[in-house]
Amino acid sequence: MTAPFTPPGRRWDDLSGPSLVAATSERSIAVVPIGAVEHHGPHLPLRTDALIAEAVATAAVERVAAQGVDAWLLPTIAYAKSDEHHWAPGTLWIEGTTLLDELIEIGRSISMTPVRTVAFVNGHGGNVMLLGWVNRELRRRFGLRSFSMPAGVGGAGDGVDGRPDELGQGIHAGFGETSIVMHLAPHLVAPDLPPRNVPERIAAMTHIGFNRKPVMFGWTSDDFGPTGVIGDAxxxxxxxxxxxxxxxVGFVSEALVEIDGFEFG
Known part of the structure; x- marks a missing residue:
C-alpha cells in the first residue's frame, strides 16, 4: 500500500484525508483564523479583519512548528458576526446563531480526526463573546480542548511618539488596523485617510465604553458617524x-506554546 503523501508546509487543506490522519495526533493543534468581511471606512479593504487574522495565524503557526509544536493552519473563516456594520454596502455578515452553528460543525469535523485541540485566532471584535460560547460547546459536545484569542495585543493610539491619542476608544479602522494593513498590503489602503472620529464623551466615562470598560452597550458603527470609523487613522x-x-505574532506564538502544554488542574 502506498504511504500517504504529506506535502511540505502546515496547511490543513493541503493534505489529503489519509495524509492528515497520518500526520496528526492528539497533540496536534488545529489553528483557525477568523475575521470578517465588513465596512472599514473609506480607506481600508472589506477583508481587513480576515487579512490580519490569517497573516498573524500563518506566521505564528510557522514559528511554533519550528519549535516543535504540531500546529496546523485551517482555512480562514471570513463571513462572521458583523451586524454592527449591517448598514454599509459591501459588508457580508451572518447571524450570530448561524456562525455558532458553523463553528460547532467545524469542531465536529475536527473531532473526526486524531486532533483534539482547536485554537481560534480572531481578528474581529464582534466575534469575541460568541467564541467564548463556542469554546464551551466544543468541550462539552466533542471533548475537544478549545481556545480563542485575539490576533493582536491592542493598537489604540496613545498620543506618544507621534501616534494619535484615541483615548482608549480606537476600536475600528483607526490607528492600529490602518497601520497593520499599511504593513501587510499597502496597495489596499486609500491614500486619503478619513478624519479623526473618536467618541470623546464615551471616553470620559468611568464605566461605559470600549476596551475593557465593564459596562457594555448596544451599538452599530453608524451611531458614531457616517464613515463607520471609530478611532483616528x-x-x-x-x-x-x-x-x-x-x-x-509573538503573542499568538506564545499562546500556542502554552496551549501545547495545557492540562486541566
Missing part, C-alpha cells in the same frame, strides 16, 4: 503596523 504608518503585527 491620521497618524497610521507601515512602521507602526510592522511593530503591531510582530507583537501579534
Amino acid at each position: 491620521t497618524g497610521a504608518n507601515a512602521a507602526a503596523g510592522r511593530d503591531l503585527f510582530d507583537r501579534g
Whole structure:
C-alpha cells in the first residue's frame, strides 16, 4: 500500500484525508483564523479583519512548528458576526446563531480526526463573546480542548511618539488596523485617510465604553458617524503596523506554546 503523501508546509487543506490522519495526533493543534468581511471606512479593504487574522495565524503557526509544536493552519473563516456594520454596502455578515452553528460543525469535523485541540485566532471584535460560547460547546459536545484569542495585543493610539491619542476608544479602522494593513498590503489602503472620529464623551466615562470598560452597550458603527470609523487613522504608518503585527505574532506564538502544554488542574 502506498504511504500517504504529506506535502511540505502546515496547511490543513493541503493534505489529503489519509495524509492528515497520518500526520496528526492528539497533540496536534488545529489553528483557525477568523475575521470578517465588513465596512472599514473609506480607506481600508472589506477583508481587513480576515487579512490580519490569517497573516498573524500563518506566521505564528510557522514559528511554533519550528519549535516543535504540531500546529496546523485551517482555512480562514471570513463571513462572521458583523451586524454592527449591517448598514454599509459591501459588508457580508451572518447571524450570530448561524456562525455558532458553523463553528460547532467545524469542531465536529475536527473531532473526526486524531486532533483534539482547536485554537481560534480572531481578528474581529464582534466575534469575541460568541467564541467564548463556542469554546464551551466544543468541550462539552466533542471533548475537544478549545481556545480563542485575539490576533493582536491592542493598537489604540496613545498620543506618544507621534501616534494619535484615541483615548482608549480606537476600536475600528483607526490607528492600529490602518497601520497593520499599511504593513501587510499597502496597495489596499486609500491614500486619503478619513478624519479623526473618536467618541470623546464615551471616553470620559468611568464605566461605559470600549476596551475593557465593564459596562457594555448596544451599538452599530453608524451611531458614531457616517464613515463607520471609530478611532483616528491620521497618524497610521507601515512602521507602526510592522511593530503591531510582530507583537501579534509573538503573542499568538506564545499562546500556542502554552496551549501545547495545557492540562486541566
